[in-house]
Amino acid sequence: MSKNLKATLRYAATAPSPEQVEKIKSVLSGKFDVDSSDIELEFQEDSSIGGGFIVSCGNYEYDWSDAGRAKQLRSELINVRRSSGDSDPARIMSLFRSKVDDFDLSVGDREVGFVEWVGDGIANITGIEHAFYGEIIEFEDGTRGMAQDIREDHIGCILFGNDTGIRQGTRAVRTYKEAGIPVGEAFIGRVVDALGTPLDGLGDIKESGYSAVEKKAPGIIERQSVNEPLQTGILSIDTMFPIGRGQRELIIGDRQTGKTSIALDTIINQKGKDVICIYVAIGQKASTVAKIIQTLKKTGAMDYTIIVSSTAADTAPLQYIAPYSGTAMAEYFMSQGKAVLIVYDDLSKHAVAYRAISLLLERPPGREAYPGDVFYLHSRLLERSSKLSSELGGGSITALPIIETQAGDVSSYIPTNVISITDGQIFLESDLFFEGMRPAVNVGLSVSRVGSAAQTKAMKKAAGSIRVDLAQYREMAVFTQFSSDLDETTKNQLRHGNVLMELLKQPLEHPLAMHEQVIILVAVGSGRLDSVPVPKVRDLKDRLLNFFNTEHGDICSELEKSGQMSDQLKRRILEAVDMFMEDETE
Numbered sequence: 001m002s003k004n005l006k007a008t009l010r011y012a013a014t015a016p017s018p019e020q021v022e023k024i025k026s027v028l029s030g031k032f033d034v035d036s037s038d039i040e041l042e043f044q045e046d047s048s049i050g051g052g053f054i055v056s057c058g059n060y061e062y063d064w065s066d067a068g069r070a071k072q073l074r075s076e077l078i079n080v081r082r083s084s085g086d087s088d089p090a091r092i093m094s095l096f097r098s099k100v101d102d103f104d105l106s107v108g109d110r111e112v113g114f115v116e117w118v119g120d121g122i123a124n125i126t127g128i129e130h131a132f133y134g135e136i137i138e139f140e141d142g143t144r145g146m147a148q149d150i151r152e153d154h155i156g157c158i159l160f161g162n163d164t165g166i167r168q169g170t171r172a173v174r175t176y177k178e179a180g181i182p183v184g185e186a187f188i189g190r191v192v193d194a195l196g197t198p199l200d201g202l203g204d205i206k207e208s209g210y211s212a213v214e215k216k217a218p219g220i221i222e223r224q225s226v227n228e229p230l231q232t233g234i235l236s237i238d239t240m241f242p243i244g245r246g247q248r249e250l251i252i253g254d255r256q257t258g259k260t261s262i263a264l265d266t267i268i269n270q271k272g273k274d275v276i277c278i279y280v281a282i283g284q285k286a287s288t289v290a291k292i293i294q295t296l297k298k299t300g301a302m303d304y305t306i307i308v309s310s311t312a313a314d315t316a317p318l319q320y321i322a323p324y325s326g327t328a329m330a331e332y333f334m335s336q337g338k339a340v341l342i343v344y345d346d347l348s349k350h351a352v353a354y355r356a357i358s359l360l361l362e363r364p365p366g367r368e369a370y371p372g373d374v375f376y377l378h379s380r381l382l383e384r385s386s387k388l389s390s391e392l393g394g395g396s397i398t399a400l401p402i403i404e405t406q407a408g409d410v411s412s413y414i415p416t417n418v419i420s421i422t423d424g425q426i427f428l429e430s431d432l433f434f435e436g437m438r439p440a441v442n443v444g445l446s447v448s449r450v451g452s453a454a455q456t457k458a459m460k461k462a463a464g465s466i467r468v469d470l471a472q473y474r475e476m477a478v479f480t481q482f483s484s485d486l487d488e489t490t491k492n493q494l495r496h497g498n499v500l501m502e503l504l505k506q507p508l509e510h511p512l513a514m515h516e517q518v519i520i521l522v523a524v525g526s527g528r529l530d531s532v533p534v535p536k537v538r539d540l541k542d543r544l545l546n547f548f549n550t551e552h553g554d555i556c557s558e559l560e561k562s563g564q565m566s567d568q569l570k571r572r573i574l575e576a577v578d579m580f581m582e583d584e585t586e
Contacts, residue, residue, distance in 0.1 A: 005028065007028060009044070011052070012065070013051070024041070024055055032058075041055075056112065061111075121317045122357065125137065131150060136175045140165075143163070159315070180210040191293060213321060218392075222389055233266065233511020239521060240441075246386050257430055263279070282310055316353040330397045345402045368412070385399035408430065466500070514559065518573075528578065547580050
């Protein structure tokens with residue numbers, strides 16, 4: 001143990017008394033295991049601390065200054081204001097007075113370092129030797145960051161704010177806290193940033209608690225298999241690629257093919273189904289996010305939706321942390337036994353933000369310049385989506401990650417990573433989109449690995465062979481496009497396929513209820529609609545559904561309540577369809 005431990009004591013106007021010096025030496029003696037007589041104190045006058053004194057020894061600091069007391073009290077008063085959620089000034093003042101009366105300065109040793117390099121949302125700090133990954137680091141100007149890269153000679157810290165107030169030599173202090181985000185019921189219907197700060201101008205949000213941004217995913221024993229449907233309201237998806245509560249279903253395709261539209265329609269369709277929705281915008285244009293908010297407000301979906309927005313104007317660290325923040329909010333509701341739907345729009349931009357951070361932290365680049373752990377970036381995020389066991393409340397998080405491809409190339413790095421992590425993908429094709437097939441779902445490349453376990457029995461029975469019928473139609477259409485001499489069977493098959501393709505087209509913000517989807521499938525599956533000219537199919541579909549909802553409400557309610565379709569109920573549906581078709585032909 002080296003003798004003569006050196007420490008610096010900064011004071012404002014009045015130097016500490018001999019008794020105070022002895023007390024300080026005894027604190028340092030206990031911390032560094034040296035004798036008080038071996039401690040050398042260097043005194044420095046520093047008017048900026050206001051009063052009291054600050055002791056620095058090695059990498060550690062003890063703050064007994066007026067500035068330190070004021071900062072700590074300010075922080076506690078802000079917490080009181082947030083947690084109260086009260087807007088009455090008299091009650092807030094009463095809470096403040098009681099907090100000031102009970103205020104007790106907590107003085108512990110704090111490890112302090114200094115900024116060696118800063119830029120592009122990254123700061124390298126020397127002098128902090130014991131930080132842990134994900135720890136919050138606080139800088140002199142109040143900016144906070146997170147320890148992201150821990151090395152022998154320095155730590156790399158990503159900044160959650162502007163770096164203009166941070167320079168070489170700026171002090172950085174450990175907080176000994178893991179990065180967390182406020183969570184609670186009050187966030188529903190609000191727009192927040194990646195740190196949980198409101199962006200919608202509707203005032204502060206009263207949080208119910210804090211949740212760690214990075215959290216371990218539930219284990220195998222804590223989960224149960226996916227067995228409950230989460231209906232998107234989109235006929236082509238609910239029939240052929242059903243999504244269950246607790247599933248991760250990837251939406252993948254080129255830009256401008258309707259990926260976000262599918263996610264938004266799914267959110268709109270959760271109205272009245274007791275599902276909380278979270279939309280995480282990563283690197284989107286602020287105008288795009290504003291348009292999405294307007295759509296959700298117009299359809300009433302904002303009442304059960306939280307929007308976590310990290311736009312293209314935000315720094316890479318904020319874009320990187322946004323999906324984890326959204327998932328932490330979702331986990332709060334899942335732990336209460338609720339069903340949550342979370343949309344990540346999109347993880348391609350998330351990977352790009354992480355690549356920027358990694359390159360700035362001087363990590364070695366790999367394929368497409370992404371770091372070696374870019375797979376783990378998304379796997380640890382998406383593994384947190386699950387259906388919990390009944391013993392843990394049976395809550396679930398259903399994830400709809402979105403990935404943007406370049407010219408339909410699903411074999412590039414990030415798409416293949418996320419395809420292998422998720423439980424299926426909905427592949428949207430540009431050619432189909434431009435042909436007017438919207439949603440432009442490619443039936444051949446899309447799949448749901450949960451399958452019929454995520455369908456009601458009625459839907460399962462009604463969907464029948466729709467996928468096979470479409471595949472046969474596509475094949476037949478290719479072979480017969482240059483042929484004029486077709487037999488009657490082939491003509492019938494092509495006619496049936498044309499009607500089916502037309503029925504699968506669906507306008508935006510018009511999700512179908514489960515009973516409506518079953519009725520359409522039963523009608524088309526029986527061949528009752530094959531004689532309808534293709535241009536008139538969609539109008540006929542709307543009239544047919546209106547006919548059932550107004551004239552045969554008993555059939556609709558039976559399908560919704562039981563979720564099953566007996567042979568007798570199927571006969572009743574077909575009889576009603578026949579009656580409707582007779583009225584149409586008259």
